Structure formats: structure tokens, C-alpha cells
Amino acid sequence: xxxxFLDKELFGGISGFDLLISLLFIxxxxxxxxxxxxxxxxxxxxxxxxxxxxxxxxxxxxxALLLSLIVVLPxxxxxxxxxxxxxxxxxxxxxxxxxxxxxxxISGIFLLLERPFKVGxxxxxxxxxxxxxxxxxxxxxxxxxxxxxxxxxNEMVFTTKFTNYVSHIARRFEYVVGIPYRIESxxxxxxxxxxxxxxxxxxxxxxxxxxxxxxxxxxxxISVRLWVPSEMWWPVKTELLGKIKxxxxxxxxxxxxxxxxxxxxxPIHNLNETISHPxxxxxL
Amino acid sequence: MFGSHKAPxxxxxxxxxxxxxKIENGIRYGRICRDEDLSxxxxxxxxxxxxxxxxxxxxxxxxxxxxxxxxxxxxxxxPKTSHKIYLxxxxxxxxxxxxxxxxxxxxxxxxxxxxxxxYGKLETGxxxxxxxxxxxxxxxxxxxxxxxxxSLSVTNESNKxxxxxxxxxxxxxxxxxxxxxxxxxxxxxxxxxxxxxxxxFLELQQKKDNILAKELFIARKLGLKTTxxxxxxxx
Numbered sequence: 001x002x003x004x005f006l007d008k009e010l011f012g013g014i015s016g017f018d019l020l021i022s023l024l025f026i027x028x029x030x031x032x033x034x035x036x037x038x039x040x041x042x043x044x045x046x047x048x049x050x051x052x053x054x055x056x057x058x059x060x061x062x063x064a065l066l067l068s069l070i071v072v073l074p075x076x077x078x079x080x081x082x083x084x085x086x087x088x089x090x091x092x093x094x095x096x097x098x099x100x101x102x103x104x105x106i107s108g109i110f111l112l113l114e115r116p117f118k119v120g121x122x123x124x125x126x127x128x129x130x131x132x133x134x135x136x137x138x139x140x141x142x143x144x145x146x147x148x149x150x151x152x153x154n155e156m157v158f159t160t161k162f163t164n165y166v167s168h169i170a171r172r173f174e175y176v177v178g179i180p181y182r183i184e185s186x187x188x189x190x191x192x193x194x195x196x197x198x199x200x201x202x203x204x205x206x207x208x209x210x211x212x213x214x215x216x217x218x219x220x221x222i223s224v225r226l227w228v229p230s231e232m233w234w235p236v237k238t239e240l241l242g243k244i245k246x247x248x249x250x251x252x253x254x255x256x257x258x259x260x261x262x263x264x265x266x267p268i269h270n271l272n273e274t275i276s277h278p279x280x281x282x283x284l
Numbered sequence: 285m286f287g288s289h290k291a292p293x294x295x296x297x298x299x300x301x302x303x304x305x306k307i308e309n310g311i312r313y314g315r316i317c318r319d320e321d322l323s324x325x326x327x328x329x330x331x332x333x334x335x336x337x338x339x340x341x342x343x344x345x346x347x348x349x350x351x352x353x354x355x356x357x358x359x360x361x362x363p364k365t366s367h368k369i370y371l372x373x374x375x376x377x378x379x380x381x382x383x384x385x386x387x388x389x390x391x392x393x394x395x396x397x398x399x400x401x402x403y404g405k406l407e408t409g410x411x412x413x414x415x416x417x418x419x420x421x422x423x424x425x426x427x428x429x430x431x432x433x434x435s436l437s438v439t440n441e442s443n444k445x446x447x448x449x450x451x452x453x454x455x456x457x458x459x460x461x462x463x464x465x466x467x468x469x470x471x472x473x474x475x476x477x478x479x480x481x482x483x484x485f486l487e488l489q490q491k492k493d494n495i496l497a498k499e500l501f502i503a504r505k506l507g508l509k510t511t512x513x514x515x516x517x518x519x
Contacts, residue, residue, distance in 0.1 A: 169409035170402050200344050204354075204401035204414050229347050229400065229411045 014077050022072045029068035033061045055137045056109075100155065101138060107158035108137040117164045122234075125152055125162040166230040170203060173226060173237050177244060178219030180256040185212050185220050188253055192224055195247045199240060201232045219256045285429065286462045286497070288334045288382065295335075299395055300429060302379070304333045313379065317393040324390055326381055334380040334387065336497040337432065337467045339455045340413055342376055342392045349501060350513065351455045352403050352412035353434070355419050359448040361440040361475060370420040371434040371451070374398070374413070375467055380498065387498060395430040403452050404517035412452055423466075432460065432467035440475040448475070448519050451483055456501040457511025458485050463493035481519045484512040 006017040037057035130144035179188045206227045213223035291311045293304040301316045310327040374396040380387040401414035470486040
């Protein structure tokens with residue numbers, strides 16, 4: 001077989017051998033890039049969402065191709081330094097223009113690795129509350145409770161305070177129930193305990209905590225602290241307070257209205273009766 | 285009540301009434317269970333109704349695959365010994381429509397009051413279906429539509445006495461068997477130390493009065509490798 005064409009100059013001082021080596025190198029990098037993306041897809045399969053894996057794979061693949069070009073260009077007689085200078089200038093311009101995008105991208109990568117929440121979690125980020133609908137490489141989308149879709153840049157998600165309401169398997173909430181002073185608090189606590197114990201999703205352990213929290217202006221304030229499975233938190237919270245009120249009322253305990261006891265120094269004459277101060281009643 | 289029935293069919297006891305009536309081109313299913321009623325029309329020509337006990341993990345909503353049974357009295361187990369005890373567990377009853385070996389759940393009910401609890405740490409849990417049972421050395425009597433009997437072999441593999449107050453099970457893979465007298469379930473509890481144990485369910489040999497109930501949660505379908513549970517946060 002004749003390999004003379006390898007030594008032959010094809011164009012601009014480039015031999016067939018140079019061209020073959022360049023092509024082989026690009027092919028090798030191309031195959032390596034493909035294998036690397038397949039490996040990354042498998043590695044991140046259970047860790048990241050499908051969209052994120054696709055983006056990361058593409059970015060790595062493109063970087064590999066770019067590096068191969070930088071290696072191959074000198075072989076083909078093209079000096080990449082000129083390209084690098086031009087590329088550097090372009091990069092500076094693009095860098096300024098896409099500063100926030102790059103910030104979001106890096107924050108997105110950190111969020112994907114840290115995974116402080118996942119799709120479907122109930123969260124509060126900045127002033128938005130709702131369910132995580134999508135986590136992409138540059139932004140996070142929340143579906144708010146009132147049905148709006150809020151897109152939050154990942155840089156903001158990463159730097160602002162956020163709350164994941166369902167990161168733990170159980171969550172606590174508290175009601176404060178006011179009962180009149182004339183009612184024995186232990187009796188009201190017994191009724192409330194019966195009501196909460198009756199609810200399937202109020203957890204046995206950690207057990208409910210019910211106690212007189214404060215002696216208020218108009219009522220004894222009973223604190224009712226309950227643990228429920230995180231996913232049932234909202235339905236239970238919205239359901240149980242009304243039931244506690246109904247059960248207390250069924251036992252003759254009504255939530256008191258604001259009241260003031262007012263005593264007068266001098267008797268007040270009414271159409272039907274005379275109201276006097278208790279100290280005067282004795283002397284009368 | 286447990287088994288396969290052709291319409292018309294009626295079951296009536298104190299807290300539970302199930303009726304399956306024939307209507308044109310279908311059947312009408314109705315039930316009253318503890319003051320809750322349900323009625324459904326099923327459009328079918330040849331279907332049968334199958335009533336079976338199922339894993340107690342569905343009511344009021346399916347939120348977990350674990351079941352925790354708290355012992356009314358602690359069980360003290362001698363080192364390097366095995367004991368057999370009996371516990372009660374809550375039953376859930378599923379009503380299936382069966383057509384050419386294809387089963388579809390149309391109703392799940394229970395005569396017990398469902399309750400849930402947490403086992404272990406807040407970060408990891410898990411949440412478990414909760415039931416409190418006495419510890420029996422002989423098979424106790426039960427309302428067969430309300431509670432089942434869990435036959436538990438407790439083996440203390442440690443060198444110390446172990447006090448057992450609860451048992452947590454991975455209820456996926458639970459094999460329930462029903463007969464004319466009761467619903468039964470067999471499990472093992474291996475006490476590894478004073479604070480940890482491993483539990484697992486066992487399969488029984490099917491007999492005339494020991495029929496395997498339909499499973500709603502089949503481990504293999506869910507892709508689970510194990511149906512054992514390691515109690516690492518106390519026994």
C-alpha cells in the first residue's frame with residue numbers, strides 16, 4: 001500500500017499526515033466526549049433531574065471539543081494565539097453582558113449539587129411561597145398557592161433565605177385557643193386532647209403538647225402544639241381548629257369576647273335599676 | 285365475607301354493611317362502615333366482587349409503608365433465647381372487582397381508627413401506621429373484621445436482657461392470610477442489641493383455612509430489594 005500521500009503537501013504547508021493526525025484527534029475527543037456524557041448521565045441519574053443532566057453533559061461535551069480545537073489548530077498551521085486574543089476580547093464583552101447569567105449558572109450548579117429542595121417540595125423563597133415546579137440550571141420555578149408561576153433566578157435562591165417546609169418528615173404547628181376564666185382549664189385541655197387524639201394524622205409521637213400559655217386580658221390562652229406528617233400539614237391545620245371550637249362549644253365552652261369590668265364611684269341611675277359600687281352596697 | 289362473590293351479595297354486621305346488587309349492564313356497590321357510606325355503579329357484565337384483608341396502609345390516605353405496633357406492656361427477653369408472642373394489628377378491607385384475573389380496587393374500609401406516629405429521628409423518620417396491642421402468649425380472640433393476629437418470633441441474639449416496647453415493620457411484602465376464624469400474619473424480630481432489632485415478614489404455607497390475601501403493595505413491582513426493617517432508634 002502506498003502511503004506517499006502522507007508526506008505530500010496538500011495545502012498551505014499541511015501534509016496528509018498532519019491532516020490525518022488532526023482528524024484522528026478530533027474523532028478521539030469526539031468519542032471520549034460521548035463516553036464521558038454517557039458516564040455522567042449514569043452517575044447523576046439518581047442525583048439530578050433529567051434536564052440538569054442534559055445541560056451539564058452538553059457543557060462538558062462542548063468544553064472537550066473546544067480543547068481539541070485548540071490542540072488541533074497549530075497542527076494545521078493556524079496560530080490560535082490570534083484567535084485567543086480576539087476570543088479574549090469577545091469573552092470580556094460577553095462576560096460583562098452575561099455576568100448575571102453566569103452567576104445564576106454557577107448558583108444553579110451549586111443548588112443541583114447541594115439539593116436543598118426537590119420538585120414538589122413546599123417552600124418559601126424571598127417573598128414567594130408555593131411548590132417547586134422546576135429547578136433548571138439558571139432559575140427555579142415555583143407554583144404559588146394562588147396558582148401563579150414565579151421564576152426566581154438561581155443566584156437569588158442561593159443567596160437569599162429560603163424555607164423548605166417539607167424537608168423533614170414531620171412538622172409542628174400551633175393554635176392558641178382562648179377559654180373564659182370561669183372554665184377550669186384542665187377540662188378544656190381534656191376536650192382539646194380528645195379532639196386532636198381523634199385525628200389520624202396528629203402523630204402519637206412526638207406527642208401533642210397542650211397547656212395554658214398565657215393569662216390574657218379576656219381569656220386563658222391554651223397553646224395546642226401538634227406534630228403531623230409534613231405532606232399532611234396544611235389539610236390538618238385547616239381542618240382541626242374549627243373542630244376544636246365545635247367540640248368545646250358542644251361542652252358549653254365558648255371562646256370569650258373582649259370584656260371590661262368597670263366600677264363607678266357614684267351610683268348610676270338606670271331606668272330600671274341603680275348600679276352601685278360594691279363598697280357602697282355594704283353601707284346601704 | 286372474605287373471598288370472591290357473585291352479585292347479588294350482602295354482608296351485614298353491627299358496624300359494617302356491604303351490598304352488591306345487580307342492575308342493567310352492571311352492578312351497584314354500596315357500603316356503610318362506621319357511619320360512613322359509599323355507593324358506586326360498576327359497568328360490567330361478568331365481574332365478581334372479591335373482598336380481602338389488605339395491608340393497613342391506605343386510610344385515610346396512603347402516606348407510609350411502615351407499621352409500628354406499640355406493646356401495652358414491655359416484653360423482657362432473656363439473652364440468647366427465642367420466644368413466640370402474639371400481637372393484634374389493625375385490618376383494612378379492600379373490595380376488588382375481578383374480571384378475567386384482572387383486579388381493580390373499588391373501595392377500602394376499616395373498622396379501626398387509623399392513627400400515625402413517627403419512629404426515630406425527625407430528619408429521617410419514618411412515619412408509621414400506629415397501633416397499640418397487648419402482648420399475648422396464646423392466640424387472643426379478635427373481631428376478625430377489625431383486627432388480625434400477628435405471630436411474632438422474637439430472638440434475642442445479644443448477650444443482655446432486652447426490653448421490647450414496640451416493633452416496626454416494613455409493611456410492603458406483608459403476607460396476610462385469612463381463614464374462617466381470623467386473619468393472620470407471621471413475622472420475625474431479631475434483637476441485635478438493647479437498642480436495635482431487625483424485623484421481617486414470613487410467608488406461610490397456603491391451606492384450605494389459610495388463604496393468601498391479595499397484596500396492594502407488591503415489593504417486586506415497587507422495585508424494592510428488601511422488605512426487612514432495621515430498628516436502629518430503640519426497640
